[in-house]
Amino acid sequence: xxxxxxxxLISIEDAIEIVESKITPIDRREKIPIDLTVDxxxxxxxxxxxxxxxxxxxxxxxxxxxxxxxxxxxxxxSKILRIKGSVHAGEVADVEIDRGECVxxxxxxxxxxxxxxxxxxxxxxGEKDTVKIFEPVHLGKNVSNAGGDxxxxxxxxxxxxxxxxxxxxxxxxxxxxxxxxxxxPKIGILPTGDxxxxxxxxxxxxxxxxxxxxxxxxxxxxNGGVAQEYAIVKDRFEDIKRSIxxxxxxxxIVFSAGSSVGERDILIDVIGEIxxxxxxxxxxxxxxPTLFGMIENKPIFGMAGYPTSCLINSYVFLLxxxxxxxxxxxxxxxxxxxxxxRRVVSTLGRRQFLTVKVRDGKAIPVFKESSTITSVSxxxxxxxxxxxxxxxxxxxEVLVKLWQ
Amino acid sequence: xxxxxxxxLISIEDAIEIVESKITPIDRREKIPIDLTVDxxxxxxxxxxxxxxxxxxxxxxxxxxxxxxxxxxxxxxSKILRIKGSVHAGEVADVEIDRGECVxxxxxxxxxxxxxxxxxxxxxxGEKDTVKIFEPVHLGKNVSNAGGDxxxxxxxxxxxxxxxxxxxxxxxxxxxxxxxxxxxPKIGILPTGDxxxxxxxxxxxxxxxxxxxxxxxxxxxxNGGVAQEYAIVKDRFEDIKRSIxxxxxxxxIVFSAGSSVGERDILIDVIGEIxxxxxxxxxxxxxxPTLFGMIENKPIFGMAGYPTSCLINSYVFLLxxxxxxxxxxxxxxxxxxxxxxRRVVSTLGRRQFLTVKVRDGKAIPVFKESSTITSVSxxxxxxxxxxxxxxxxxxxEVLVKLWQ
Numbered sequence: 001x002x003x004x005x006x007x008x009l010i011s012i013e014d015a016i017e018i019v020e021s022k023i024t025p026i027d028r029r030e031k032i033p034i035d036l037t038v039d040x041x042x043x044x045x046x047x048x049x050x051x052x053x054x055x056x057x058x059x060x061x062x063x064x065x066x067x068x069x070x071x072x073x074x075x076x077x078s079k080i081l082r083i084k085g086s087v088h089a090g091e092v093a094d095v096e097i098d099r100g101e102c103v104x105x106x107x108x109x110x111x112x113x114x115x116x117x118x119x120x121x122x123x124x125x126g127e128k129d130t131v132k133i134f135e136p137v138h139l140g141k142n143v144s145n146a147g148g149d150x151x152x153x154x155x156x157x158x159x160x161x162x163x164x165x166x167x168x169x170x171x172x173x174x175x176x177x178x179x180x181x182x183x184x185p186k187i188g189i190l191p192t193g194d195x196x197x198x199x200x201x202x203x204x205x206x207x208x209x210x211x212x213x214x215x216x217x218x219x220x221x222x223n224g225g226v227a228q229e230y231a232i233v234k235d236r237f238e239d240i241k242r243s244i245x246x247x248x249x250x251x252x253i254v255f256s257a258g259s260s261v262g263e264r265d266i267l268i269d270v271i272g273e274i275x276x277x278x279x280x281x282x283x284x285x286x287x288x289p290t291l292f293g294m295i296e297n298k299p300i301f302g303m304a305g306y307p308t309s310c311l312i313n314s315y316v317f318l319l320x321x322x323x324x325x326x327x328x329x330x331x332x333x334x335x336x337x338x339x340x341x342r343r344v345v346s347t348l349g350r351r352q353f354l355t356v357k358v359r360d361g362k363a364i365p366v367f368k369e370s371s372t373i374t375s376v377s378x379x380x381x382x383x384x385x386x387x388x389x390x391x392x393x394x395x396x397e398v399l400v401k402l403w404q
Numbered sequence: 405x406x407x408x409x410x411x412x413l414i415s416i417e418d419a420i421e422i423v424e425s426k427i428t429p430i431d432r433r434e435k436i437p438i439d440l441t442v443d444x445x446x447x448x449x450x451x452x453x454x455x456x457x458x459x460x461x462x463x464x465x466x467x468x469x470x471x472x473x474x475x476x477x478x479x480x481x482s483k484i485l486r487i488k489g490s491v492h493a494g495e496v497a498d499v500e501i502d503r504g505e506c507v508x509x510x511x512x513x514x515x516x517x518x519x520x521x522x523x524x525x526x527x528x529x530g531e532k533d534t535v536k537i538f539e540p541v542h543l544g545k546n547v548s549n550a551g552g553d554x555x556x557x558x559x560x561x562x563x564x565x566x567x568x569x570x571x572x573x574x575x576x577x578x579x580x581x582x583x584x585x586x587x588x589p590k591i592g593i594l595p596t597g598d599x600x601x602x603x604x605x606x607x608x609x610x611x612x613x614x615x616x617x618x619x620x621x622x623x624x625x626x627n628g629g630v631a632q633e634y635a636i637v638k639d640r641f642e643d644i645k646r647s648i649x650x651x652x653x654x655x656x657i658v659f660s661a662g663s664s665v666g667e668r669d670i671l672i673d674v675i676g677e678i679x680x681x682x683x684x685x686x687x688x689x690x691x692x693p694t695l696f697g698m699i700e701n702k703p704i705f706g707m708a709g710y711p712t713s714c715l716i717n718s719y720v721f722l723l724x725x726x727x728x729x730x731x732x733x734x735x736x737x738x739x740x741x742x743x744x745x746r747r748v749v750s751t752l753g754r755r756q757f758l759t760v761k762v763r764d765g766k767a768i769p770v771f772k773e774s775s776t777i778t779s780v781s782x783x784x785x786x787x788x789x790x791x792x793x794x795x796x797x798x799x800x801e802v803l804v805k806l807w808q
Contacts (some may be wrong), residue, residue, distance in 0.1 A: 034603065035631065052777075053612055059775055085723035090599030092610045107709070108599045108775075149776035156778070164807050165622040165718075166780035169711050172618040173777050195494030195512045199438065200581035206496045206514045208457055214576040218569040225609035227439065305512070305566035307573050312567075329808070333737055334574045371463055371512075372553035373456075373577050374560070376570035403568050404733070 006281040006289070011387075012316070012351050015282045019292055019317055022278070022299050023324045025252065028183040034171055037163045039224065040181040041327040046157040051147035052173045056087075058105040060142045063124055063131055064115035065102045067139045067391070078125070078132035081253060102131060111143060118142035149173065185325040186226045187318075188250030189216050190243055190259045192233045192267070193305060211373055212256030212303065212310040215221060219314050224326045240270045248298055251325060254318060255291075257305030267302045271295060283387060285350040287313040288368035306370035312353045312382070333401035335379070338363035342393040346385040355379035356400055363400050410685040410693070415791075416720070416755050419686045423696055423721055426682070426703050427728045430655065434586040438575055441567045443628065444585040445731045450561040455551035456577045462491075462509040464546045467528055467535055468519035469506045471543045482529070482536035482788050493518060506535060515547060522546035553577065589729040590630045591656030591722075594647055596637045596661045596671070596710060603801060615777055616660030616707065616714040623718050630731045644674045652702055655729060658722060659695075661709030671706045675699060687791060689754040690774035691717040710774035716757045716786070737785070737805035742767035748796040751788040759783035760804055767802050783807070 010018075029043040058064060065081060073079040081102040085095040089108035096113035097103055103112040104126070111118075116139050123135035150156050156170055163171075165182070171179055197207040199214070210232060216228035228250055233243040240255075247253045255267055268291055271277050275295030280302075282290045285311035291302030301318055303310040319331055338356075343366040346352045356363040357380045366378045381402035385392060392398065414422075422665045433447040462468060469485060477483040485506040489499040492511035501507055507516040508530070511550055515522075520543050527539035556559050560574055567575075567585070575583055601611040603618070614636060621631035637647040651657045659671055661733030672695055675681050679699030684706075686694045690713035695706030705722055707714040723735055742760075745768040750756045760767040761784045785806035789796060796802065 010674075034618055035621050035625070035633070038626045050607075054607065055610070055777070057775075059773065088599075089597060090610050108597070108612070117649060144773060144775045148772070149778050157781070162808060163622075165619040165626070165715055166777065166783065166807065168622045169615045169619040169715065169777040170781045172603050172615040173613055173711070175601075175603045175605075175607060175613045193493060193512070195492075199576050199579045201579075203454075203458065203579060206459070206494050208512070209577055209579045211573045211576040214438055215569040215573040217439050218567075218572045221439070222442045222569070229439065307577070311569055311573065332738055368552070369463065371457070371461075371548045371571040373570065374553050377561070377574045379570065403570065404566060 002337060002378075009078070009281040009283045010279050012282055012284050015279055015290070015292070016317065016320070017094070018278050019321050020324065021300070022294055025327045026182050026185055026325050029180050030183050031178045031180050034168060034177055034179055037168060037171070037179045037181055038165065040163050042157055042161045042163055042183045043159060043180045044169065045155050045159050046174070046176070048152050048154045048156050048174055049081045050149045051152045052150035053144055053146060053148065055146050056111040056292060057144050058109045058111060058118045058142065060118055060120045060121040061107050061144065062105060062118045063102040063133070064097070064105045064112050064118050065133070065137065066097065066099060066115060067117040067137055067141065069099060070117070070119060070133050070136045073133045073136045075134050078134050080130050080132055083126070083129055083131055116140065116143070135337070138344070162328065182327055183324070184224055185251040185322055186228055186249070187220045187322060188228045188247035188252065188253045189213050189220070189229060190230045190233050190247055190255050192235060192240065192255055194235050194292045196232050198232060206399065211307045212305070214253055215307065215311045216256050216314050216318070219311070220318060220322065223319060223323060223331065224328050225322045235266065237266050237270060240267055241274065244270060244274065244295060244300070249294060251298065252322060253295070253298060253300040255300070255302045256310055267291065271300060271302075275300065283350045284316070285347055285352045286351065287316065287353070290317065292317070304370070307373040308367070308375040309370045311376050316353070331351045336400050336402065337397055338400050339395050340383075340392055340398050341365070341394070343394045344385070346389055348390050348394065349387055351387050352385040353382050354385060355382045356398055363398050413685040413687045413692065414683050416686055416688050419694070419696070420721065420724070421643070421681055422682050423703070423725050424728065426698055427487065427725045428753060429731045430589055430729050433584050434587050435582045435584050438572060438581055438583055441572060441575070441583045442552065442569065444567050446561055446563060446565045446567055446571075447584045447586045449559050449563050450575065450578070450580070452554045452556050452558045452560050452578055454578070455556045456554035457548055457550060457552065459550050460515040461548050462513045462515060462522045462546065463513060463548045464522055464524045465511050466522045466524040466546065467502070467506040467537070468509045468516050468522050469537070469541065470501065470519060471521040471541050471545065472505060473503060473539045474521070474523060474537050477537045477540045479538050482538050484534050484536055487530070487533055487535055519543065520547070535744050566732065586731055588628055588630045589655040589726055590632055590653070591624045591726060592632045592634060592651035592656065592657045593624070594618050594634045594637050594651055594659050596639060596644065596659055598639050600636050600661070602636060615711045616709070618659050619715045620658055620718050620722070623723060624726065627679055627723060627727060628732050629726045638655070639670065641670050641674060644671055645678065648674060648678065648699060648704070653698060655702065656717070656722070656726060657699070657702060657704040659704070659706045660714055661707060671695065675704060675706075679704065687754045688720070689751055689756045691720065691757070692754065694721065696721070708774070709770050711777040712759070712779040713774045715780050720757070740804050740806065741801055742804050743799050744796055745769070745798070747798045748789070749798065750793055752794050753791055755791050756789040757786050758789060759786045762804055767804050
């Protein structure tokens with residue numbers, strides 16, 4: 001076995017900058033039904049092709065009046081108007097009024113011709129053909145004007161906006177059933193390692209189940225990406241090369257192991273041959289051997305193979321890259337302050353991502369080894385210990401970023 | 405038209421309590437592939453049926469040794485061991501060592517018999533059949549013990565846990581490909597109103613497009629629910645009754661309009677006949693006419709029909725109800741402090757949900773009318789003005805809850 005130790009590690013800031021500089025927001029678009037657009041990114045400006053509402057309508061249940069007819073009305077001094085008819089919501093209002101007349105209207109009903117205000121039903125007392133008005137209303141009172149919500153010709157949503165329930169409401173108000181959005185980036189996930197066994201198969205001696213494909217896939221799926229999982233790739237030059245060539249159909253390629261220094265970890269050689277390695281080895285813990293390169297303009301990550309390393313790498317590097325490509329805002333971690341429950345010794349020269357659980361205001365370290373998945377699964381989140389910190393004293397206040 | 409004004413409004417706290425008291429977390433389970441389980445709720449305890457890792461393995465690339473053989477080794481005082489073979493990751497380790505011997509091992513390789521520690525390759529200098537050891541290691545150094553991650557028989561995940569990438573890693577480590585999770589609650593959404601036109605159809609005079617089905621659907625879909633949208637229901641007793649009977653196949657029924665006081669808004673009568681109205685009219689703005697009841701143990705909401713009212717109602721009442729039913733934690737709003745950009749007059753006796761956008765530390769009210777969808781779509785979030793506040797002075801600090 002010939003092994004190649006790391007010669008130099010780059011800083012995490014530099015590593016992130018290199019990754020970001022290589023990520024281009026996705027340009028491919030697709031049309032999808034409105035009800036599937038939530039959390040997707042709108043791919044064109046939306047210009048209103050008609051007024052919303054399309055007509056003046058009553059904002060309340062009551063009586064459509066000519067405002068002037070109500071002046072001077074009061075609790076003990078009602079004005080009496082003649083009821084000329086009624087308009088329900090959704091009906092064509094073919095009735096018109098003159099001075100001294102009114103029309104009973106429901107909320108949402110089109111305003112009858114000549115009416116210019118609505119007296120709410122609570123301030124009236126209707127009889128057979130007449131109604132007593134107990135309140136004066138000014139012009140436009142309780143009327144929603146045509147175009148008062150959205151004006152015809154207005155650009156009401158912009159290319160690049162994240163669609164949420166409110167913005168989807170705008171699309172619906174304009175009757176748009178199919179919406180052009182940006183495609184979600186496709187992330188090709190390639191597990192490697194001769195020791196890795198696919199889940200669902202019996203586990204042979206010396207083997208362990210593939211964890212990383214599934215943790216990375218989950219991260220991708222819950223953050224606006226499409227996860228494309230491939231079969232386990234053998235640790236051989238030709239196998240890895242061929243698997244990359246296939247995986248180039250994706251927007252980002254992730255080797256969920258294969259950046260370590262062992263003889264068989266030859267991913268770096270393959271990338272070097274058919275592309276370019278941009279960094280290998282980062283001042284971080286865990287995840288130090290992280291590898292990043294480009295092949296035919298496709299970013300490729302080689303994650304450290306240990307479950308905790310791979311997953312934390314993915315949170316640190318893959319997640320922001322993928323969200324930038326998807327045109328999504330950065331993940332917002334919920335942050336809480338807590339006091340660390342014991343003294344923690346860190347490694348100078350590497351930023352440590354220490355997983356913790358939070359109980360009663362205490363941040364309790366749960367990190368065991370990078371090789372364990374329970375270092376993450378038993379944690380609520382993580383704290384970051386900077387490069388230049390050697391020691392976090394028991395009880396010190398730390399900032400915990402929560403996974404969920 | 406005979407209209408029935410509200411006699412009494414209940415407090416928003418009471419309304420929320422009534423809703424919560426009627427929501428039972430879902431009990432139906434389904435088995436789904438592991439890669440679809442992210443953000444779902446595990447429906448049984450997971451007990452490890454074997455050790456993870458299943459065997460002692462090397463945590464580093466290097467040499468598996470008997471720790472005692474390395475005592476006294478140093479930078480200028482190497483110990484020389486005979487290399488008895490090598491074990492790659494995934495191989496069956498059929499080699500065993502004696503005092504003075506070692507085996508070259510890769511990270512993840514099963515430890516050879518009798519070896520009890522690993523010297524990392526960086527602290528060695530290998531020759532053909534021997535290796536110089538420059539570092540003493542103690543027993544267990546650089547070895548991951550069988551069961552060190554997860555012990556056989558341990559309950560490692562519990563019924564009710566929210567599955568995230570880390571916890572999904574635990575399921576993968578145990579080789580479990582199909583996971584039992586709780587079903588997502590089904591929310592039946594029924595648009596009502598003779599003035600409402602389905603999107604995609606030409607808009608006739610006096611009509612407006614159905615907005616609320618789509619905003620409510622988006623909210624449901626992005627919060628762990630299944631949205632089942634029904635055709636527009638006519639504002640007639642028999643139509644509404646029949647539509648409810650059909651929609652009882654869901655876990656929650658939402659009328660996306662129909663709680664107002666107009667003559668045609670007869671939802672309340674239907675619920676009264678075939679179920680029970682628990683409240684109608686809440687001290688809030690917008691969304692005052694919100695209606696809630698139970699029919700055959702199914703919660704039913706009647707939302708105020710205006711787009712902003714309906715959507716804010718849905719955030720306030722439906723969202724927590726649905727998430728409780730789904731066994732999901734409450735939605736965590738990102739909260740930011742800002743100074744309000746102008747004086748706001750509120751309504752005593754009603755809690756106002758005022759939509760705002762945030763620019764340069766200012767919370768700028770964007771609310772126009774409840775009837776407009778742009779009151780929500782142009783906002784970044786909302787502030788809550790309590791019942792007993794009449795006036796928020798220009799510049800006052802407010803807490804904005806962001807939609808996204």
